[in-house]
Amino acid sequence: MIKDLLPHIESELQRQIARLDQPRMGQFHDMLTYHMGWTGEGAGPEATGKRIRPLMVLLVSAACGSDWRSALPAAAAVELVHNFSLVHDDIEDNSDKRRGRTTVWKKWGIPQGTNSGDGLFVLSNLAIMDLEKNHPAPIVLKAATILHQACLDLTRGQFLDISYEKRDDLIVEDYWSMISGKTGALLAACCHIGALLGGADEGRQEAYRSFGRHLGLAFQVQDDILGIWGDEALTGKSTASDLLEGKKSLPVLYGLEKNGKFAARWSKGPIQPGEVRELARVLETESARSASQAAARRETDVALASLQEADPQGEAGESLKTLADKLLNRGA
Secondary structure, eight states: OHHHHHHHHHHHHHHHHGGGOSTTOHHHHHHHHHHTTSSSTTOSHHHHOOOHHHHHHHHHHHHTTSOGGGGHHHHHHHHHHHHHHHHHHHHHTTOOEETTEEOHHHHHOHHHHHHHHHHHHHHHHHHHHGGGGTSOHHHHHHHHHHHHHHHHHHHHHHHHHHHHTTOSOOOHHHHHHHHIIIIIHHHHHHHHHHHHHTTOOHHHHHHHHHHHHHHHHHHHHHHHHHHHHSOHHHHOSOTTHHHHTTOOOHHHHHHHHHTSHHHHHHTTSOOOGGGHHHHHHHHHHTTHHHHHHHHHHHHHHHHHHHHHHHOOOHHHHHHHHHHHHHHHOSOO
16 A cells, blocks of 8 residues: 555645745755655655655545545645754755765755755645645644644754763663654654544544554654664665764763763764774673663554554555554664
């Protein structure tokens, strides 16, 4: 079912972004289609990403017994929010690559890159309002409120992430506050909106929301583990980058709380490339890897228990379970 949904998601996203395909807006439109992975050098499936968030909206809606087509505007809205956050993240992190391609701000400059992110955000707001074609106004209003709250949570998470870069007094609890906003909030909103549009009662809506939130938390913890000990051939990401960048990931915070050999070296300044392998070994010896894996398992268990409570039905329900299993079992 996932393969069947993806072309419809792309078509709806293109329809929404076509609002900018107007006289004198050609380059603006090009910036957005480039970032979305449809145009320019390297365009294609690798550049578009997996579209996990819109898939969640449509699969949850269908698993509640609704026609997923009526939820397409919401699916586009959450993916546009996600991409707005990526464009701004790239600027804030000074990242010149995204999915192997030059980032928008690096290609067109920071002012135009910022405006491109703003454009994606506004388009997400317009997209969610297109739900009025198939849903009553109170449902559309609630869906929009859920999405806007998630956007606010995203900015909270990003604020914490940026502010943490200059702090040396962080504890593990600080990490959960940050990723709840950066990773958990939007996935929670995707599942909540899908359940709302699918006609689920409030109890099932909450179960789906909980599933999405804890799915996001588990996914991020796994990402942190893979960022230090993953197989680069499988992840496509250097296992040196997180330590070299001084990222305060969950394993790092566990290592700092241990106040052992890793913490002593971390306090002396930036990690050098030649030290990465040994420090990863030290972190593992000091139980940072096993503690992080245990945290990932806890979040996974809560996510799966919430999904079971939501009781997804039919082919969409099976596809949702398959997608969740794939996201929650990445060898971390």
